[in-house]
Every structure is written in C-alpha cells, then in structure tokens.
Amino acid sequence: MLKLDSHASGQHFLHIPGPSPVPPRVLRAISYQTIDHRGPEFGQLGLKLISGIQKIFKTTQPVIIFPSSGTGAWEGAMVNTLSSGDLVLMYETGHFATLWKKLADRLGIKTEFISRPSGDNWRYGIDPHLIEERLLKDTNHQIKAVCVVHNETSTGVTSDIQAVRHAIDNAKHPALLIVDTISGLASIDYEHEKWGVDVSISGSQKGLMMPPGLGFNAISPKALEANKKSNLIKAFWAWDEILESNKNGYWPTTPSTNLMYGLHEAMEMIMTEGLDNVFKRHDRLAKACRAAVAAWGLELQCQDSSVYSPVLTGVVMPQGVNADDVRKVALERYNLSLGTGLGKIKGHMFRIGHLGDCNELALLGALSGTEMALKATGIKLTGSGVVAAQEILQ
Amino acid sequence: MLKLDSHASGQHFLHIPGPSPVPPRVLRAISYQTIDHRGPEFGQLGLKLISGIQKIFKTTQPVIIFPSSGTGAWEGAMVNTLSSGDLVLMYETGHFATLWKKLADRLGIKTEFISRPSGDNWRYGIDPHLIEERLLKDTNHQIKAVCVVHNETSTGVTSDIQAVRHAIDNAKHPALLIVDTISGLASIDYEHEKWGVDVSISGSQKGLMMPPGLGFNAISPKALEANKKSNLIKAFWAWDEILESNKNGYWPTTPSTNLMYGLHEAMEMIMTEGLDNVFKRHDRLAKACRAAVAAWGLELQCQDSSVYSPVLTGVVMPQGVNADDVRKVALERYNLSLGTGLGKIKGHMFRIGHLGDCNELALLGALSGTEMALKATGIKLTGSGVVAAQEILQ
Numbered sequence: 001m002l003k004l005d006s007h008a009s010g011q012h013f014l015h016i017p018g019p020s021p022v023p024p025r026v027l028r029a030i031s032y033q034t035i036d037h038r039g040p041e042f043g044q045l046g047l048k049l050i051s052g053i054q055k056i057f058k059t060t061q062p063v064i065i066f067p068s069s070g071t072g073a074w075e076g077a078m079v080n081t082l083s084s085g086d087l088v089l090m091y092e093t094g095h096f097a098t099l100w101k102k103l104a105d106r107l108g109i110k111t112e113f114i115s116r117p118s119g120d121n122w123r124y125g126i127d128p129h130l131i132e133e134r135l136l137k138d139t140n141h142q143i144k145a146v147c148v149v150h151n152e153t154s155t156g157v158t159s160d161i162q163a164v165r166h167a168i169d170n171a172k173h174p175a176l177l178i179v180d181t182i183s184g185l186a187s188i189d190y191e192h193e194k195w196g197v198d199v200s201i202s203g204s205q206k207g208l209m210m211p212p213g214l215g216f217n218a219i220s221p222k223a224l225e226a227n228k229k230s231n232l233i234k235a236f237w238a239w240d241e242i243l244e245s246n247k248n249g250y251w252p253t254t255p256s257t258n259l260m261y262g263l264h265e266a267m268e269m270i271m272t273e274g275l276d277n278v279f280k281r282h283d284r285l286a287k288a289c290r291a292a293v294a295a296w297g298l299e300l301q302c303q304d305s306s307v308y309s310p311v312l313t314g315v316v317m318p319q320g321v322n323a324d325d326v327r328k329v330a331l332e333r334y335n336l337s338l339g340t341g342l343g344k345i346k347g348h349m350f351r352i353g354h355l356g357d358c359n360e361l362a363l364l365g366a367l368s369g370t371e372m373a374l375k376a377t378g379i380k381l382t383g384s385g386v387v388a389a390q391e392i393l394q
Numbered sequence: 395m396l397k398l399d400s401h402a403s404g405q406h407f408l409h410i411p412g413p414s415p416v417p418p419r420v421l422r423a424i425s426y427q428t429i430d431h432r433g434p435e436f437g438q439l440g441l442k443l444i445s446g447i448q449k450i451f452k453t454t455q456p457v458i459i460f461p462s463s464g465t466g467a468w469e470g471a472m473v474n475t476l477s478s479g480d481l482v483l484m485y486e487t488g489h490f491a492t493l494w495k496k497l498a499d500r501l502g503i504k505t506e507f508i509s510r511p512s513g514d515n516w517r518y519g520i521d522p523h524l525i526e527e528r529l530l531k532d533t534n535h536q537i538k539a540v541c542v543v544h545n546e547t548s549t550g551v552t553s554d555i556q557a558v559r560h561a562i563d564n565a566k567h568p569a570l571l572i573v574d575t576i577s578g579l580a581s582i583d584y585e586h587e588k589w590g591v592d593v594s595i596s597g598s599q600k601g602l603m604m605p606p607g608l609g610f611n612a613i614s615p616k617a618l619e620a621n622k623k624s625n626l627i628k629a630f631w632a633w634d635e636i637l638e639s640n641k642n643g644y645w646p647t648t649p650s651t652n653l654m655y656g657l658h659e660a661m662e663m664i665m666t667e668g669l670d671n672v673f674k675r676h677d678r679l680a681k682a683c684r685a686a687v688a689a690w691g692l693e694l695q696c697q698d699s700s701v702y703s704p705v706l707t708g709v710v711m712p713q714g715v716n717a718d719d720v721r722k723v724a725l726e727r728y729n730l731s732l733g734t735g736l737g738k739i740k741g742h743m744f745r746i747g748h749l750g751d752c753n754e755l756a757l758l759g760a761l762s763g764t765e766m767a768l769k770a771t772g773i774k775l776t777g778s779g780v781v782a783a784q785e786i787l788q
Contacts, residue, residue, distance in 0.1 A: 238500065
C-alpha cells in the first residue's frame with residue numbers, strides 16, 4: 001500500500017500556495033468509479049462542468065478544460081493565438097512571470113519583458129503606465145499580446161488586471177490581453193469577460209481546491225479570431241476541435257474523468273459558499289497572516305499594501321537566515337509545509353499559503369508552527385504573530 | 395453531491411476498451427490528501443514511480459510521465475524527436491492510427507500512410523514486409539521515423555512490434571521506431587528495450603487500471619540523440635527539463651499528484667500478480683470472449699487469428715443492424731457499457747473490453763448482457779456465447 005504518512009500523528013498542514021488542501025468531499029468525488037467518457041452520463045457531466053467553470057471565470061464565453069497542469073494551459077493559450085516570431089509584451093512580477101516568458105521563448109515567440117527601472121519588480125505589482133508607454137511607442141502594432149500574471153504565486157502580489165486593460169485601451173492598441181490567474185481564480189475576484197481579458201489561464205490546484213491535473217483557458221471572441229490566424233503548431237492543445245466536441249459535453253481526446261468529478265464537487269462547494277464570500281474569506285485570512293508577520297517584526301516580500309495577495313504571504317528572512325532552514329524545521333517538527341522561495345529569492349524568503357479550503361484555525365495552526373520554527377532557527381521575534389492574527393480574526 | 399448513479403441497482407459493467415474499471419485500492423489511493431509536490435515525501439514517491447514504470451515498460455531507459463492523456467503523449471513523442479517537414483512512415487491499422495496521423499499532420503510533419511493493397515487494413519495487423527519494402531526504396535533516408543500502433547483499440551488487432559523492428563533492421567534504415575502501446579501496455583507483453591523501440595507511448599486508463607490523465611514516453615538513447623536535433627517547438631512536453639528534474643524524483647511543472655498515487659498502487663498490484671500472469675489472464679479472457687462471438691455466429695473485426703487482441707474484441711454486426719442500437723440496449727437495460735465503433739466502422743461493429751482489472755465473472759456478466767442485448771435488437775444468434783465462454787474458462 002502507498003505510504004504517505006511519514007509523520008506520526010495528526011493531520012498534515014499543507015500551507016504552500018498550491019496545491020492547496022483538497023476537501024474530503026472533493027477527494028471522495030475523484031475516487032468514484034471511472035465511467036465511459038463517450039457515454040450519455042459523461043456528456044451530461046461535461047455540460048455541467050463547462051457551465052460551472054464559466055461561472056467561476058465570470059464569463060459566458062467558452063472555457064476549455066485541458067487534462068494538464070497550469071503550464072500546459074499557458075502553452076494552450078499561446079499556441080492557439082500567436083504565430084512564430086510574434087512579439088509579446090510580458091511583465092516581470094516574479095518567478096512565474098519569468099517561467100512563462102521562458103515558455104514563450106521556447107515556443108518561438110519573441111518576448112519583451114517590462115521591468116521597473118528600480119529593478120525591484122519582485123516586490124511590487126504591475127505598473128500599468130509602463131505597459132501603456134510601451135504600447136504607445138509601438139505605432140505599427142508589432143506587439144501581438146500583453147501577457148501578465150494576476151496573482152504572482154512566487155511573491156504574494158496581486159496586480160490590477162482592469163488597470164492593464166485600461167492601459168491597452170488608452171494606448172488604442174489591438175494587442176490581446178492574456179492573463180495567468182492560476183493562483184488567483186476562485187480566491188480573488190476575477191472577471192474574465194467584464195475586464196475584457198482575451199485569454200484567462202488557470203489550473204485546478206489552487207482556489208478550486210482540487211489536486212493538480214486540470215488546466216483552463218477562458219477565451220474571448222477576439223482570441224477566437226486570433227486563433228484562426230495563428231500559425232504556431234498545435235494539435236493536443238488545439239481549441240477548435242475541443243470547442244466542437246464540447247458542444248455536446250464531450251472532448252475529442254480522453255478527458256481526465258476522475259479529476260473532473262472533483263471539479264464538479266469543488267465548484268458546487270464554492271457556489272454554495274458564494275464566490276464573494278470566498279473572496280472575503282481569503283482577504284480576511286490574508287490580513288490575519290500579515291498581522292502575524294508584522295508582530296514577528298519580519299518584512300513582507302510585497303512592498304505595496306494596495307496589492308497584497310489574499311492567497312499567500314511572502315515572508316522575508318533577516319540577513320544570514322536561510323528560509324529553507326525554517327521550512328525544514330516546520331516540516332520535520334510540526335508537520336507543516338510552507339512554500340519555498342523560488343528563483344532568485346530562494347533562501348531569502350518563504351511563503352505561507354492561505355488559499356482554497358482554509359479557515360481560521362487552520363491558518364492559526366500554520367502560523368503557530370511557523371512561529372515555533374522561526375524561533376527554533378534562532379530568529380529573534382518582536383512578538384507573537386499568532387496573538388496578532390487572533391486579534392484580526394476574533 | 396455529484397450523481398453518477400443513474401442506474402437503480404448493482405455495479406456498472408464498464409467493458410469499453412478503456413478507460414477500464416479502476417480497482418477500489420487505486421481509487422482510494424487517488425483520494426489521499428494532496429501533498430507538496432516539491433517536498434521530500436513527493437521526491438521519494440517520484441523516484442519509486444519512475445523505477446516502477448520502467449519495469450512495466452521492461453526497460454532501464456528513461457520513462458517520462460506527463461500529466462496528460464495518451465494524445466498528449468503522442469504529441470510529446472513527436473515534438474521531441476522530429477523536425478518540421480520531416481517525413482514519417484505510419485501504418486493504417488485503424489482509427490487510432492488515423493488519429494495519430496492527423497495529429498502528426500497538424501504538427502507540420504509529413505506523413506505517409508502504408509495501407510494494404512487490398513484496402514482491408516482495419517481487419518489485419520501490420521504487414522512488416524510493406525514497411526521493409528518502403529524503407530528499402532528510401533535510399534537517401536528521407537524517412538525519419540516509423541510510427542505504428544501496437545494494439546489497435548478501434549479494431550482489436552495486436553501487431554508484432556518485433557517484426558517491425560526486424561523490417562527496419564533488414565532495410566538497414568536509420569529511422570526511429572515510435573510505437574503507440576496506449577492500450578497494449580500492462581495487458582500484452584511489451585518490451586521497450588529488448589525490442590529496440592525508440593519511443594514507446596502509453597496512457598494510464600487501460601492496462602494500468604487507472605483513470606485517464608497520465609501519459610508516458612519511454613525513450614531510447616537514439617531517441618534522446620534525435621531530441622537534440624529536433625526543431626519542432628516544445629515547451630510543456632520538452633523531455634530535457636523533465637529528465638533533469640526526474641533525477642531527484644521531481645517534475646519541472648506541477649505533476650498530477652493524486653493520479654500518481656493511483657499509479658503507485660496500480661503498479662504494486664500488477665507486480666504482485668506478476669506481469670506474465672497479467673498477460674496470461676488477458677489472453678485467457680480474450681479467448682473466452684472470442685468463443686462467445688463464434689457461438690453467437692457473429693464475425694470478428696479481426697480477420698487474422700495470429701493477431702487477435704488480448705485487450706478487446708471487435709464484433710461485426712449482421713447486415714442492417716446498427717451496432718449502437720445493441721450498445722444502447724446493453725446500457726439502458728443491463729447497465730453495461732460496450733465500446734462504440736470508431737471512424738469508418740461506426741455502427742458496423744462494437745467492441746468488448748476485457749482489459750485491466752477484469753476477471754472471469756466480470757467477463758461472463760458482460761457477455762450475458764451483450765447476448766441479451768443482441769437478442770433484444772432482433773439478431774438471430776446460433777448459440778449461447780456465455781456457455782461457450784464458460785467452457786474456455788472452467
């Protein structure tokens with residue numbers, strides 16, 4: 001039998017910023033017996049899933065469900081809308097923006113990365129003025145898409161997507177707006193259609209409270225038009241065949257049936273709580289988490305209070321402390337998983353996830369474990385983060 | 395709550411040729427809580443999975459696990475080894491060979507489809523002489539790969555992969571041998587390394603007794619060499635980054651953690667039974683199924699007894715009978731799913747799956763349901779298929 005219980009007793013506290021803990025109802029749903037993905041019962045489920053995920057993206061436009069990770073959904077968005085050698089404008093918000101750029105580079109797309117002149121991008125959100133300025137200079141419309149990350153999972157910064165839309169509109173530029181909301185969707189308000197996003201990209205293992213394995217593309221009519229002209233090669237990711245099969249609730253290739261059972265269940269839970277209540281809960285837990293960090297006397301990775309992430313909090317270590325030492329103690333002594341620093345900030349910070357199926361006591365448990373691990377690593381704290389968080393939550 | 399129980403009572407008999415029924419142990423494993431895919435526990439699981447799947451492919455060479463369907467694994471095999479405009483030789487064995495050709499066409503690969511002169515490819519296995527003949531004519535080695543399907547799921551024909559290897563060797567041709575064993579692996583003997591296959595492609599939802607959602611590429615050293623020269627664009631599917639991460643049991647992008655729990659469990663079950671015993675069980679059940687079809691007085695889709703598939707049996711309908719009518723009765727009256735005819739043989743035949751977690755009584759139940767559905771559709775049977783199958787099995 002598979003052994004995943006290396007710890008002696010009690011539950012594991014999974015507080016990385018995704019995969020987030022999966023509710024037992026969802027876990028039970030994915031363990032239902034597999035059915036015929038071409039039979040009538042699956043077709044009915046397929047139609048329900050598509051209309052359900054449209055509500056989550058707040059759109060009436062098509063949403064594709066891929067049997068893939070979020071990276072696959074990135075690739076799906078790009079190969080369906082762009083052509084070889086197209087120039088896209090990307091914005092460096094952190095590690096995931098960087099990975100996405102690397103992916104685009106591999107796909108044969110020309111990428112231009114906007115960075116703040118001060119070079120401290122990984123601590124701030126998107127400055128829409130920099131996008132507007134660049135687009136205004138692009139008078140012959142070489143830039144085919146603006147690609148941005150909604151919630152940067154590596155830093156804990158949530159950028160204002162409407163402001164990016166306005167920047168593009170102000171510049172009267174025809175570029176597509178492609179947004180990674182992998183860790184934003186179903187945790188932070190996100191309006192694919194109202195905000196005028198052309199392709200919204202997401203995955204199952206964050207706000208949707210699912211295991212990893214499903215990726216999403218929500219698609220505007222303008223993106224569908226771009227799809228017809230796009231020459232990047234695509235077969236598995238090709239929207240056209242999927243949209244055709246989706247009309248009847250099916251997929252042209254074999255869908256990930258059991259994860260889809262879980263998606264059905266997770267969406268029902270989210271809609272029962274109410275999307276707005278889900279967002280409020282995330283805001284409140286994040287505020288409590290930041291109060292804890294402040295009480296500890298530690299610095300947040302995010303330096304702009306207007307873009308603090310409701311999904312995760314990045315905690316910067318004092319000089320000379322390796323954040324991964326804190327994480328190791330947290331895991332080995334207290335059965336608590338914290339997120340590692342990624343890319344160039346590895347070792348300098350760690351991340352506390354408070355997304356998906358998270359509540360007050362789960363967060364307070366995680367903060368207690370983090371507090372004890374910080375102390376055990378020899379960090380002098382200025383106060384109790386747990387008490388400070390309780391004050392916000394009670 | 396998700397409702398998948400439209401039928402009043404008893405278990406569903408899932409006898410499509412994949413997804414195959416998933417054993418309760420595997421279903422329970424995939425419902426374990428999701429863990430940190432970058433934590434030490436997952437790394438250990440990752441290493442176990444990789445060495446386990448190598449044993450299933452009978453190879454010491456690398457095997458990639460994608461969070462995708464089998465179609466994704468097809469795409470992975472092609473974009474990692476080939477270049478734009480490369481010519482590949484494919485062999486028309488049925489619907490899946492046709493779909494694979496279509497995928498290659500979409501990827502910008504030139505495809506040449508070998509068909510038997512008699513035009514009845516969908517009822518026979520691969521004729522290796524036709525491959526050898528074609529390769530011998532290709533004196534300047536324009537053909538970069540020979541792509542064949544091991545077990546053609548649309549017809550119930552299992553081709554001899556060693557004979558294809560010999561054909562390539564006899565022609566002294568350097569083409570890669572790429573084999574789709576999506577529905578062959580873990581049901582029929584398959585030796586990736588000994589048979590000299592360069593890329594073996596498979597999926598989770600067939601002999602591996604798993605839900606759909608994992609795809610595989612087993613990779614020879616020659617295929618790894620080809621990978622370095624291949625110019626088809628690749629990012630999500632790129633082998634190089636995955637192989638690098640796999641050294642420590644991790645993946646560069648988010649792996650499908652919960653399906654991987656199931657893979658661990660399924661491989662343990664298969665190895666406990668013993669791969670050879672699994673193959674013998676499939677042979678025996680298939681023989682019983684064919685005995686039933688003979689007793690009914692119906693024709694098999696496969697016309698060559700040396701290549702009958704141990705995985706599924708294709709049953710051809712008498713003139714004027716729509717196979718999907720039989721399937722509809724089987725599903726609605728007896729809670730039995732049979733596989734539809736695919737592509738050009740839709741309506742003319744149906745398929746009985748006897749793969750994965752299948753045993754004598756499951757098969758006899760399915761045959762009973764099929765028999766009653768055939769009668770209910772007005773087909774005159776020459777005898778009892780169930781009795782004939784029992785005679786083989788008792």
